[in-house]
Amino acid sequence: MKNSSLTASDLATRAPFHGQLLIDGAWVEAVDGSKLERRSPAHDQLVAVYAQAGVADTEKAIAAARKAFDHGPWPRMKGADRARVLRKVADLILERKHAIAEMETLENGKPLAQSLAEIEGSADLWQYAATLARNLHGDSYNTLGESTLGVVLRDPIGVVSVITPWNFPFLIVSQKLPFALAAGCTAVVKPAEVTSGSTVMLGQILIDAGVPPGAVNILVGRGSVVGDVMVTHEDVDMLSFTGSTAVGKAAVAKSAATLKKVSMELGGKNPQIVFADCDWDAAVDAAVYGIYFNAGQCCNSGSRILVQETIAKKFVAEVIERSKHVKVGDPLVAGVQVGAITTEKQMETILSHINSAQAQGATVALGGSRIAGTGMYIEPTVVTGVTREMAIAREEVFGPVLAVLTFNTVDDAIDLANSTLYGLSAAVWSQDFSTCMTAARRIKAGTVWINTFLEGHAELPFGGYHESGIGRELGRFATEDYTETKTLHMHLGPRTDWYLPR
DSSP states (O other), rough: OOOOOOOOGGTTSSSSSOOEEEEEEEEEETTTTOOEEETTTTTEEEEEEEOOOOHHHHHHHHHHHHHHHHHHSGGSOOOHHHHHHHHHHHHHHHHTHHHHHHHHHHHHOOHHHHHHHHHHHHHHHHHHHHHHHHHOOOOOESSSSSEEEEEEEEEEEOOOEEHHHHHHHHHHHHHHHHHHHHHTOEEEEETTSSSOOOOOOOOHHHHHTTTTSSEEEOOOOOOOIIIIHHHOTTTOOEEEEEOOOHHHHHHHHHGGTTOOOOEEOOOHHOOOOOOOOOOOHHHHHHHHHHHHGGGOOOOTTTOOOEEHHHHHHHHHHHHHHTTTTTBOOOTTSSSSOBBBSSOOOHHHHHHHHHHHHHTTTTTEOOOOOOOOSSSSOOOOEEEEEEEEEEEEHSSSSSEEEEEEEEESSSHHHHHHTOSSSSSEEEEEEOOOOHHHHHHHHHSSSSSSEOOOOOOTTTOOBBOSSSGGEESHHHTGGGGGGGGGEEEEEESOOOOOSSSOOO
């Protein structure tokens, strides 16, 4: 891609982005006038100021979504008409991709090239959802007897609360919202308060593409305020959440009072299993890419590599050597591979995990420290001597910290892979088909890559086992998750009365 026209030196004079709340088709300030500021984690410069929603704003947004679902045109439109709008959204995303990507880099800290790729991939999800809008259907049964016909309908479930995290702000809202809209639902969307800009920009795209007022409402605000109302409100029919497992559990518990449907995409502690007969260069590259992509702030991050003992010493040495050459720095500079850590709290969490690993007997073979200077950067880190009992082998670090474990047999590798509470994804590296398939079938994870890593396609479902979540996103059944099933049981001809006269 071409270099950004924006540089770090420009930020001091750049006017901050101003974002409002989108409620019932209009951009408005918060009822109480509250504001929220966001500073770039890479440059420590003010980059955005938002209207900050409170309880009253959230209730207004939910009421707008409820009205739009119960009385508005969106749920009643033909699938083809909804598809046309979703395709227009995709086109507008691509037209405005550079501005959206720049906003995401400023707020998140990731390299601009990665932000741009994320926005382009997100447009593809909107295109794919448009195809599903025309293909959502029910079923029929004419085998129930001459006097009976059964028809199964799929109705849109209603109002959906969509809550998204800060690591892939635009991509993750695009894994949820277009599929809910394709099904005919309306929505209230809350992005993470530290990375709200790209979602607010999406709101204007939705208006320009013809999404009716109230069908999508966007709130910038804190999870403890806005999120709590979205999770518990009786007029919300479904919650679609992506974030940490701890917060996801709390959200499920709170939502239980109204028994709303939930879809949860949560954490991961994902293993890459490297056998001695792997494609060496590809496996080494994947180990490095898998942990440092997006600064390791990725639920699918390959945060554990499980290496067969016979090659472990040489393989780990090669991973460390390549890790030394990973470029960390200003995300606006072309060629940078790892940008800033998104929040100070996350930086503290990462460093705490590294310190804990050392205290438990592991060795920090590379990195392990915050990089001095402006911005929140951390060194690419490799931790060796890790055993399955250590916290760094079991808990999600969410940073550029690779934990190395070793194994001897296929059974050992599978046992290690399944030794955490998570089950989001995994990878298997071997040139032996039997080894790959044996491991892939026995690993308890929603996605298992074979001789590749971190690839994704709109057609393939995404989600996890165990504490990595509930339900699946993407794939040809994605819109069905946002529906209720209704049975029409029809009787043909005269019906015999059960009452028998005395």
